[in-house]
Amino acid sequence: MTVYGIGLGPGDPSLLTLRGKDLLEAVSTVYTPGRLSRAVVSEHVSDDRLGSLSFPMTRDPETLRTAWKDAADSIAPQARREDVAFVTLGDPNVYSTFGHLRRTLEAFHPEIDVEVVPGVSAVTAFTSALGIELTSTTGLTLCEAANGPIPTTVPQLLLFKLLDVPTVHEQLSAANYDVLYGRRLFMESGPTVVTDDPTELADRDYYTLAFARKRSFESSPATAAFSETHEVADG
């Protein structure tokens, strides 16, 4: 049978995909890795079908391997008999806990099929929430602020796992970026904050990201852009 990795979207239960919703209704048990994903999925799945798995907040590889092996071993006997799901916020293949489970199942329980159902990722949802349009000609570099040095030569950056906004803001300003921050975007457990003022986000909240654009950035005009003076067609 199959373990479905289902993306829940950024946190508003109405941003789950139709395919994700259908599968959540079809599987026997839906496993959640944390409190927030559980709150979102509870809008679609009754409590008696929810299973929880706990994972240590650590970077220690040995502790992580043990935790994921235990999780895979506890899901596997059931997944041999029936379909189950494991949900993550956003998309299961974007900086997500699901990757650990998939790799562990492949290594220790290769007879179990794994299928990923994409979700609306914060990687794309931030554009709507922050009012940013990404046009075709300029790249966007994606990285985790909490994981090593931030690249400061690229034209546009999207930073995840932004825990220390004031310090990162200093670094980015010094490297000539304008920065816009988003916290708890499309999340029911808000408050949602969109701001360019780092002092509003001095407290730590894991669900914070930043979009940074070089002050020298010049976007190419979009294909269907109009000049300032154009005639408005009648009727």
Ligand SMILES: C[S@@+](CC[C@H](N)C(=O)[O-])C[C@H]1O[C@@H](n2cnc3c(N)ncnc32)[C@H](O)[C@@H]1O
């Ligand atoms: C481990 S990553 C998971 C990403 C998720 N799988 C996705 O596709 O959106 C978590 C980071 O994504 C960002 N993030 C995810 N959802 C967010 C939201 N609703 N609002 C703001 N940032 C979010 C935050 O920077 C957070 O630290």
